[in-house]
Amino acid sequence: SAEWGRFTGGVINVVTKSGGNNFSGSFRENFNNPKWIDETPRERANNVVHQDVLGKIHEGTFGGPITRDRLWFFSAGRYQRDPTPGTFVQTGGSYTRVDTIKRGEIKLTGTFAPNQTLSGDFTTNSTVQKDRPSLNASSSLDASTLVTERIPNNLFVTTYNGVLGQKFFATLQYSQK
Numbered sequence: 692s693a694e695w696g697r698f699t700g701g702v703i704n705v706v707t708k709s710g711g712n713n714f715s716g717s718f719r720e721n722f723n724n725p726k727w728i729d730e731t732p733r734e735r736a737n738n739v740v741h742q743d744v745l746g747k748i749h750e751g752t753f754g755g756p757i758t759r760d761r762l763w764f765f766s767a768g769r770y771q772r773d774p775t776p777g778t779f780v781q782t783g784g785s786y787t788r789v790d791t792i793k794r795g796e797i798k799l800t801g802t803f804a805p806n807q808t809l810s811g812d813f814t815t816n817s818t819v820q821k822d823r824p825s826l827n828a829s830s831s832l833d834a835s836t837l838v839t840e841r842i843p844n845n846l847f848v849t850t851y852n853g854v855l856g857q858k859f860f861a862t863l864q865y866s867q868k
Contacts, residue, residue, distance in 0.1 A: 711763065714755030721748035725776040725787055737783030744774040744787060754798075762801045769794040777824070782832050791819045806854035811847070818842040844868075 725741035734741075747770075754765035771792040778785050793815075800810040822837040848866040855861050 711754075712756050712759050714753070716753035717751065719748075719750040721750075722746065723748075723773065725774050728776060731778070733780075733783065734778050734785065737778070737785075739778055739783065739785040741776045741785070742774065742787045744789070746773045747771075748773070757799075760802070762799065765796070765798040765800070767794075767796040779824075779832055784833055786822055786824075786834060786837060788823050788837075789821045791821070793817050804853075808852045809849070811849045814846045816844040816846075818844070 723746040724744060726743040728741055730739055730741065733739075749771075750767075750769045752765070752767045754763065756763050769792065771790070771794075773790045773792070775788045775790065776785065777788055794817075796812065796814045798810060798812040800808065802808050818841070820840045820842070822834075823840055825836050825838045846866065846868050848864065850865075851861070851863040853861050
């Protein structure tokens, strides 16, 4: 539709089920390492060897009922320590940027009357980028230009969905970042 602008493909809107009367969860572990990535031709020409640093991403979810058929919770967390190799374009030197991302979410969903739902969600997603070029990689010359940047990020959202009669449905949402 026109609201999504000019692109090929499609848009899929999904409404997930809010709440359930069973407890459930998941856990996932991911690994990466700059050593597992082939060097580029520029890196080979400058004898750059990627560091052997194991990156780990831990992810988990857990949710279930607080009050059966009325109030549910959902929680999720993610801890990511992600090394990314880089090369200074002008000098050929190498560096490894390490991003540490801590993400957590808690959501409560309640049905206080038939066809009336209220939910609140808080998400925190802080990032620390260590040894990131202070300029772009093509302008940075050596390790003295690398910096550590902290990027805090919090979001609160509350949403009401309800049927207000035979002809009206309302969705109200407030969010604050």
